Amino acid sequence: MAYVATVLAGCGSTYDLDQIRTRSDDMAAEILTAYYNTDAYGEESDLAGIWASYADLADPGIPEYVARQRDGETDPRERKRLDYLFYDTAGTVIYDRLISLQDEISNAEATGVVVVDGDSIAYRDIGIMFYNETDSELRLTYYEAMGDFEVENLNPLRARMVAEGHSGLTEFGFASLDEFEALRRGLDHDAFEETVLDLLGATRDVYWELTNDAAHDVFGVEVTEVPDYDRGQLFRGSEFDVYFDAESMMPFMEEIFLGMGIDIGSLPIHVDDEDRPGKEPRPATYGIRPGEDVRILIKPAGGVDDYESLFHEMGHGIHDGVVTVTEYEFQRLGDYGVTETYAYIPEQLFMDPLFLSETGLITDESVLRRFLKNQLLGSLGSARYYAGLFRYERLLHSGVRTQEELAQAYGRLMEESRLVPLAHPEYGYLSSNEDYYGVNYLEAWILAAQLRHVFRERFGDRWWRTKEAGALYVELMEYGAELSAVEVAQHVGFEGLDSSYFIDEVRLAYEAYR
Numbered sequence: 266m267a268y269v270a271t272v273l274a275g276c277g278s279t280y281d282l283d284q285i286r287t288r289s290d291d292m293a294a295e296i297l298t299a300y301y302n303t304d305a306y307g308e309e310s311d312l313a314g315i316w317a318s319y320a321d322l323a324d325p326g327i328p329e330y331v332a333r334q335r336d337g338e339t340d341p342r343e344r345k346r347l348d349y350l351f352y353d354t355a356g357t358v359i360y361d362r363l364i365s366l367q368d369e370i371s372n373a374e375a376t377g378v379v380v381v382d383g384d385s386i387a388y389r390d391i392g393i394m395f396y397n398e399t400d401s402e403l404r405l406t407y408y409e410a411m412g413d414f415e416v417e418n419l420n421p422l423r424a425r426m427v428a429e430g431h432s433g434l435t436e437f438g439f440a441s442l443d444e445f446e447a448l449r450r451g452l453d454h455d456a457f458e459e460t461v462l463d464l465l466g467a468t469r470d471v472y473w474e475l476t477n478d479a480a481h482d483v484f485g486v487e488v489t490e491v492p493d494y495d496r497g498q499l500f501r502g503s504e505f506d507v508y509f510d511a512e513s514m515m516p517f518m519e520e521i522f523l524g525m526g527i528d529i530g531s532l533p534i535h536v537d538d539e540d541r542p543g544k545e546p547r548p549a550t551y552g553i554r555p556g557e558d559v560r561i562l563i564k565p566a567g568g569v570d571d572y573e574s575l576f577h578e579m580g581h582g583i584h585d586g587v588v589t590v591t592e593y594e595f596q597r598l599g600d601y602g603v604t605e606t607y608a609y610i611p612e613q614l615f616m617d618p619l620f621l622s623e624t625g626l627i628t629d630e631s632v633l634r635r636f637l638k639n640q641l642l643g644s645l646g647s648a649r650y651y652a653g654l655f656r657y658e659r660l661l662h663s664g665v666r667t668q669e670e671l672a673q674a675y676g677r678l679m680e681e682s683r684l685v686p687l688a689h690p691e692y693g694y695l696s697s698n699e700d701y702y703g704v705n706y707l708e709a710w711i712l713a714a715q716l717r718h719v720f721r722e723r724f725g726d727r728w729w730r731t732k733e734a735g736a737l738y739v740e741l742m743e744y745g746a747e748l749s750a751v752e753v754a755q756h757v758g759f760e761g762l763d764s765s766y767f768i769d770e771v772r773l774a775y776e777a778y779r
């Protein structure tokens with residue numbers, strides 16, 4: 266903490282905790298509103314301008330002051346609150362120094378042009394062209410063009426971002442982003458990595474069989490023969506999209522939540538499902554003012570991914586809508602694994618055979634069996650990817666490895682998740698970085714399975730039809746982010762996060778489709 270202390274000694278400022286909280290809350294609301302206006306109406310946002318108007322929050326004396334208040338606080342709840350605020354304000358100071366570099370990266374992505382067979386294509390568009398391309402040779406061309414662009418134009422900037430973030434953290438006395446994130450979230454990363462390794466080990470054989478079956482179905486070859494640029498095709502499952510039509514999606518969603526006693530119309534949630542040009546197709550939730558003004562954007566296109574995304578975002582929206590805690594810290598900060606868990610609970614209904622058949626979505630038993638198999642493949646594919654990403658980010662953010670070592674480590678750890686080698690780790694070893702956001706998903710896979718176990722035990726296999734399960738779901742969400750994922754697990758009777766419930770669900774799902 267030497268750096269911050271010197272600054273403080275020099276100016277001797279005093280601070281007001283409530284003012285820091287109000288300013289931080291207002292900044293969050295303004296940034297979310299700007300994102301919302303961009304995504305909803307295609308308006309250009311001035312994030313740098315917003316950030317500049319809150320320059321007072323980039324004062325390095327603030328986190329030092331908050332830390333001193335925290336260390337002198339004896340009430341456990343107030344202390345926790347100050348702890349959340351400390352990591353938030355420290356993060357603001359560190360991020361403030363990275364803004365111009367972040368701008369440079371965004372500009373390089375926005376203006377980048379990739380040349381494919383003599384044609385110029387915007388870098389922004391090539392990902393979706395690659396995804397939708399049915400011709401394998403063209404996919405290879407796009408894949409390599411994208412990869413080369415990353416390596417030449419984006420990776421040098423991203424490497425600087427990781428390095429400068431790291432030096433900012435060490436000035437604050439943290440060993441690395443790994444340590445900062447573990448402390449901020451209250452999660453022991455070494456122990457969690459063991460949990461993640463258990464999850465990888467226990468799902469290995471099932472995943473191998475699923476990917477291999479998909480490779481045979483789609484390409485008629487072993488999974489080891491499927492090149493990376495074709496691999497995405499294994500997970501598409503578009504044959505099932507007919508069971509999830511766009512028109513029924515919103516009323517279906519409202520009816521399901523109503524069955525759990527949750528009337529979306531009575532909550533301060535505005536769901537905008539209008540189809541208009543300039544609107545971002547990716548669904549998202551904006552907790553502009555938790556408990557007062559929550560907005561969800563969705564552009565219904567149909568298909569299971571769309572249904573799952575809507576239910577996921579509704580989980581976030583209800584969480585932000587029903588909070589009863591009033592403190593800035595407990596409304597907005599803490600462990601985002603908790604809100605991801607509340608989003609996974611409704612999203613993962615689309616893996617429940619009783620839900621799928623009894624709501625009339627898929628009633629044909631052989632279709633249902635194939636669908637569930639595809640859902641398990643997708644879910645395991647994501648969970649195993651994030652497991653590998655967590656293991657890799659721990660190395661990426663350690664601050665001691667060379668770019669060559671990192672690319673090599675990325676290839677090795679991704680192979681342990683995918684179970685097949687990755688041909689070009691140098692393409693993705695910096696773009697895959699999410700600064701530990703993926704930990705939230707890992708916590709959510711584990712905790713959502715634990716909560717479902719509780720719902721089933723208390724309210725039966727059709728818990729999603731009961732008001733009692735809805736009431737417990739809402740009761741947990743009212744805490745906002747006051748409880749961490751571990752504390753939510755303890756609140757409903759577990760010792761902590763336990764991956765065995767997730768692993769049991771995978772085994773059951775495997776038995777069900779065989």
Ligand SMILES: [Zn+2]
Nearest residue numbers: 577581605608
């Ligand atoms: Zn989410």
